[in-house]
Amino acid sequence: MIRFLLKGILRDRSRSLFPSLVVIGGVMLTVVLYSWMMGFEKDIVRANASFRSGHLIVMSKPYAKNFDQTPNDLAYLGAADLLDKLKQDFPGVTWSPRIHFAGLIDVPDSSGETATQGPVIGLGADLLSDNSIEPEVLNLSEAIVAGRLPSRPGEMLMTNELARRLNVALGQTVTIITTTMYGSMTSFNLTVAGTIRFGVAAMDRGLIIADLNDIRGGLDMMDAAGEVVGFFNDGRYWPIRAEQITNTFNESVAADTNKFAPVMMTLMEHSGLEPTLKMYGYVSGTLVSIFVVAMSIVLWNAGLLGSIRRYGEFGIRLAVGETKGHLYRFLITESALIGLLGSIVGTILGILLSWYLQEVGIDVSSFMKNASIVMSDVLRAQVTPTSYFIGLVPGLVATLLGSMISGIGIYRRQTSQLTKEFEA
Amino acid sequence: MRKIAPVLLLILAVTLVSAADRPTGQEILRKVDDNFGADSKVSESEMKIIGERVTRTITLRSWTEGTSRSFTEYLAPAREEGTKMLKLDDELWIYTPQTDRVIRISGHMLRQSVMGSDLSYEDLMDNERYSDVYEAEIVREDTIGDRECWVLNLEAREDNVAYHSREIWVDQERFIPLRENRYAKSGKLLKYTEIQSVSRVDGRWYPKRMLFKDVQKGGDGTEFLIHEVSFDVEIPSHILSKASLRK
Numbered sequence A: 001m002i003r004f005l006l007k008g009i010l011r012d013r014s015r016s017l018f019p020s021l022v023v024i025g026g027v028m029l030t031v032v033l034y035s036w037m038m039g040f041e042k043d044i045v046r047a048n049a050s051f052r053s054g055h056l057i058v059m060s061k062p063y064a065k066n067f068d069q070t071p072n073d074l075a076y077l078g079a080a081d082l083l084d085k086l087k088q089d090f091p092g093v094t095w096s097p098r099i100h101f102a103g104l105i106d107v108p109d110s111s112g113e114t115a116t117q118g119p120v121i122g123l124g125a126d127l128l129s130d131n132s133i134e135p136e137v138l139n140l141s142e143a144i145v146a147g148r149l150p151s152r153p154g155e156m157l158m159t160n161e162l163a164r165r166l167n168v169a170l171g172q173t174v175t176i177i178t179t180t181m182y183g184s185m186t187s188f189n190l191t192v193a194g195t196i197r198f199g200v201a202a203m204d205r206g207l208i209i210a211d212l213n214d215i216r217g218g219l220d221m222m223d224a225a226g227e228v229v230g231f232f233n234d235g236r237y238w239p240i241r242a243e244q245i246t247n248t249f250n251e252s253v254a255a256d257t258n259k260f261a262p263v264m265m266t267l268m269e270h271s272g273l274e275p276t277l278k279m280y281g282y283v284s285g286t287l288v289s290i291f292v293v294a295m296s297i298v299l300w301n302a303g304l305l306g307s308i309r310r311y312g313e314f315g316i317r318l319a320v321g322e323t324k325g326h327l328y329r330f331l332i333t334e335s336a337l338i339g340l341l342g343s344i345v346g347t348i349l350g351i352l353l354s355w356y357l358q359e360v361g362i363d364v365s366s367f368m369k370n371a372s373i374v375m376s377d378v379l380r381a382q383v384t385p386t387s388y389f390i391g392l393v394p395g396l397v398a399t400l401l402g403s404m405i406s407g408i409g410i411y412r413r414q415t416s417q418l419t420k421e422f423e424a
Numbered sequence B: 001m002r003k004i005a006p007v008l009l010l011i012l013a014v015t016l017v018s019a020a021d022r023p024t025g026q027e028i029l030r031k032v033d034d035n036f037g038a039d040s041k042v043s044e045s046e047m048k049i050i051g052e053r054v055t056r057t058i059t060l061r062s063w064t065e066g067t068s069r070s071f072t073e074y075l076a077p078a079r080e081e082g083t084k085m086l087k088l089d090d091e092l093w094i095y096t097p098q099t100d101r102v103i104r105i106s107g108h109m110l111r112q113s114v115m116g117s118d119l120s121y122e123d124l125m126d127n128e129r130y131s132d133v134y135e136a137e138i139v140r141e142d143t144i145g146d147r148e149c150w151v152l153n154l155e156a157r158e159d160n161v162a163y164h165s166r167e168i169w170v171d172q173e174r175f176i177p178l179r180e181n182r183y184a185k186s187g188k189l190l191k192y193t194e195i196q197s198v199s200r201v202d203g204r205w206y207p208k209r210m211l212f213k214d215v216q217k218g219g220d221g222t223e224f225l226i227h228e229v230s231f232d233v234e235i236p237s238h239i240l241s242k243a244s245l246r247k
Helices: A002-011 A013-053 A061-065 A079-089 A160-166 A212-218 A239-252 A267-271 A273-309 A311-319 A324-359 A392-412 A415-423 B004-021 B025-036 B107-111 B121-125
Strands: A056-060 A093-108 A114-125 A144-147 A155-159 A173-179 A185-196 A207-211 A227-232 A262-266 B040-050 B055-065 B069-076 B084-088 B091-096 B101-105 B134-144 B147-156 B165-171 B177-183 B189-201 B204-214 B221-231
Touching: A013 A267, A013 A273, A013 A324, A013 A392, A056 A061, A056 A239, A056 A267, A061 A262, A079 A093, A079 A227, A079 A239, A093 A160, A093 A212, A093 B101, A114 A160, A114 A173, A114 A212, A155 A160, A160 A185, A173 B101, A185 A207, A185 A212, A185 B091, A185 B101, A207 A212, A227 A239, A239 A262, A239 A267, A262 A267, A267 A273, A273 A392, A311 A324, A324 A392, B025 B134, B025 B147, B025 B165, B025 B204, B084 B121, B091 B121, B107 B121, B134 B165, B147 B177, B189 B221
Parallel strands: A114 A207, A155 A185
Antiparallel strands: A056 A227, A056 A262, A093 A114, A093 A173, A093 A227, A144 A185, A155 A207, A173 A185, B040 B055, B040 B221, B055 B069, B069 B084, B084 B091, B091 B101, B134 B147, B147 B165, B165 B177, B177 B189, B189 B204, B204 B221
16 A cells, blocks of 8 residues: 555655645754754853863862852862872763963063053963863864964963954963962963964953963962863763762762862853753754644645545545545555655755754854853754654654644545535 | 039030140141151061961062152062062052063052952052041040040042041051041941051151951951161162162
């Protein structure tokens, strides 16, 4: 029967073209919408993990409470011991200390006097150790616009926009003016090794990145760290594992009554992304559901139209003795085939479009100029394994639902009236 | 009534005489300024910054000329050694040997803490005579330890001052402000100071140990201990110049 139906679908376009187009279009949009939302979610998670929270983050309790103010006076002292403990207790995670700070950058003229000055946010991360994960985590090689990565102490990276605004050249030495861990104003020199661009407006406006030891020296933070971030060795965020590690660590330090005792948080907990992503999940689920319902209504209408067009055909088939149940099942099977074929074609087209959006993306930098959230200004889709079958659900369900509703009309036909209908 | 009238007259007379004896708020303020002020001053002192987590001690030597020119060199600890600050009128420069740069401190940077202490650069710049900047009024009398004090309320005449108002406890005999509360325009207490001991130097009473406390900062404040101070000494002109920062 399936072969017979397939022949009918392929040869008689009047019965398959419109429903197929609707299914193809609907499935394609579902796949693109889903992949787009996955890409957006992945971008936010990746940016927050890389630049802000890691997959796991350890800080002193008061620092964690005031994290947004980068309160280095509350930073964790004894970072080396903490790092050893973390490495020993959780070998599946790579740990790295970091220091965030804010300050001024002072660019001298040829006589050493101030030529330009501007606000800056700074990140001290391990850039020079052989086994450091930071250059990869921060995606520095990709972000380089000019120059190179720091290769010796006293060098730094500066965002391209900041360098342009302050008229700083590669190789130039500038002075960073900021506050030490103990609240004292401090200044130290760094030489610009390269300029970078992350495509995250909030960071590209005025970020410098230097080796952790240079920042420690400048901020009088020897053996201190604002935070120690951890990344799962496979590079992916595992929410349940992250929660287990966090619970284990926090239980192990629960007896520490020191005001500055360490506390661990997961990426979701620290970045505040958990409620956002939950809401995002609900919204995407709702959108896909609405899509299924809307497509069902369209296909129901298509089915009704088809039934009207095929009114005569159904009448003859009933008149020659085909049962209404058989005819109804025939219609449903035919719809399932149309749904399946449409879903396959729609998925292929959706994956192709999503793949294009994943590789090229859409530049929204003009809307992100004053944004303060850590989010890429090129929005990209992300093709995941789910992208390959997410479209089957609305494609098949909506087609079947539409046909099942419109097919009910078959049971309303009165066999006794068929001859009269033919005469008319 | 005849018996009471002379008593009332006597009380009135005593009150009028004592009121006439008591100086006005502005006169007290001028005496405080005269006691503190000098044509020039050279001092060596120590700042003990009692933070929440560590206590640090910084030693410094200062040269001051009038109210507008001063030069400070930090002597210890090693991290701060060689750092120099120069104030010329309304401008403040800082030199750090680590950067070998002379940087002008301006704008919001003036509100930064000096070496992590409870003093800001703005406080350092604030060398004007009280009586030139504030209008004083005696609000009450009080005792600090065994010292009788007048409590003065100072209101700034202009807006461009670090502290819009101050409340000071002035020793009635030595004309030293033993306690001072400094307020923002909103009336919020920003800082307070206490003079914990005084000494007699060149015929005037001068603070020996003081406590500065920024109420918005953690820790127990900054103790300022003056080891040596001499007044009206000749300061070589090269010291109070930008060239001396790099020397």
